[in-house]
Amino acid sequence: MAIIENGYLRGQIGNLVNRKVGNKNVVQTKPSDKLKQTQWTQNAATDFGTASAAGAVIRRAFRSLHLDMHDSGMHNRLQQHMQRVLRGYGKRYSGMLNVSDGNIQRLVDFQFNEKCHIHDYLYCDPQVTFESNGTTSISLPSLNAQRNFHIPKNCSHIILKIETVGFNFGFRHFETIGSHEIELPIYSQQGEGIDPQTLVHDVNNTKYNSIVVSLAILYITKYGNHTSLLNSKDLNPVGIIATYNPL
Structure with missing residues (x-):
C-alpha cells in the first residue's frame, strides 16, 4: 500500500x-x-539429479554387502563418483548425460567404507572378465585365510562375499545376477589353501546397461553353536572391483 x-x-x-x-x-x-x-545451471542440476539417483540405486543394490556399516560421507562420495562417470566422455550433452553413455570404469575401486580400503584387508586381486556373450567370470587364486587376509582380534572365520549386479539406471532398477560366499577357517588351515576357482555369472546383456561387481569381507567368531559378526562401521571392507557397460 x-x-x-x-x-x-x-x-x-x-x-x-x-x-x-x-x-x-x-x-x-x-x-x-x-x-x-x-x-x-538447469543442465547441471539435471545431471546432478541423475548422478544422485544412480548412487542411491547402487547403495540399495549392495546393501547385503555394506550392511549400512559405512562412513557418514559415503552417500556424497558415491554421488560424486557417479558425476565423474557421467562426464567420462565429455559434457557436450550436459543436461542429458546418462550412466550407459558414461565411463562406468570410474566406479572401480570405490570403497563403501572409507575407513576400510579393501586392499588393506585382502592380499590378492580377483580377476574379472566380461565376455561379449554375456558371461561374467571372476577368477580367484588359491586362498589361505592367514596368508591372504587381515585378521582382526577374536576372528575365527572369514567369509569372502562377491556379488554381480545388473543395473538399468534409467528405470532405477537392479537385479542380483550372482552371489557367492567362500568361508575360510583361520586356525584349522595350515599352509594349504583353497584351490583356485572361477565364478561364472550368466548375464543377459540386453536387459542391463551396466554390470557392477563388488566384494566384501565378513569377520565371524564361532563358539560352539553361537556365531557372531564382528564387522562394524570401523571394520567393514567393501569395494567395487569391476564394472562394465555392455550396450
Missing part, C-alpha cells in the same frame, strides 16, 4: 516502491528473491 504524504507518494504498489529522496519522489522496482536459472 502507498499513501500520499505532504505531496509525496510513499509505500509500495505491486513490485514498485515509492520513497522521498530530498524533494523528489523516487519510484523503484522491488528486487526479486528468485534467481533466474541459466540453461547451464
Whole structure:
C-alpha cells in the first residue's frame, strides 16, 4: 500500500516502491528473491539429479554387502563418483548425460567404507572378465585365510562375499545376477589353501546397461553353536572391483 504524504507518494504498489529522496519522489522496482536459472545451471542440476539417483540405486543394490556399516560421507562420495562417470566422455550433452553413455570404469575401486580400503584387508586381486556373450567370470587364486587376509582380534572365520549386479539406471532398477560366499577357517588351515576357482555369472546383456561387481569381507567368531559378526562401521571392507557397460 502507498499513501500520499505532504505531496509525496510513499509505500509500495505491486513490485514498485515509492520513497522521498530530498524533494523528489523516487519510484523503484522491488528486487526479486528468485534467481533466474541459466540453461547451464538447469543442465547441471539435471545431471546432478541423475548422478544422485544412480548412487542411491547402487547403495540399495549392495546393501547385503555394506550392511549400512559405512562412513557418514559415503552417500556424497558415491554421488560424486557417479558425476565423474557421467562426464567420462565429455559434457557436450550436459543436461542429458546418462550412466550407459558414461565411463562406468570410474566406479572401480570405490570403497563403501572409507575407513576400510579393501586392499588393506585382502592380499590378492580377483580377476574379472566380461565376455561379449554375456558371461561374467571372476577368477580367484588359491586362498589361505592367514596368508591372504587381515585378521582382526577374536576372528575365527572369514567369509569372502562377491556379488554381480545388473543395473538399468534409467528405470532405477537392479537385479542380483550372482552371489557367492567362500568361508575360510583361520586356525584349522595350515599352509594349504583353497584351490583356485572361477565364478561364472550368466548375464543377459540386453536387459542391463551396466554390470557392477563388488566384494566384501565378513569377520565371524564361532563358539560352539553361537556365531557372531564382528564387522562394524570401523571394520567393514567393501569395494567395487569391476564394472562394465555392455550396450
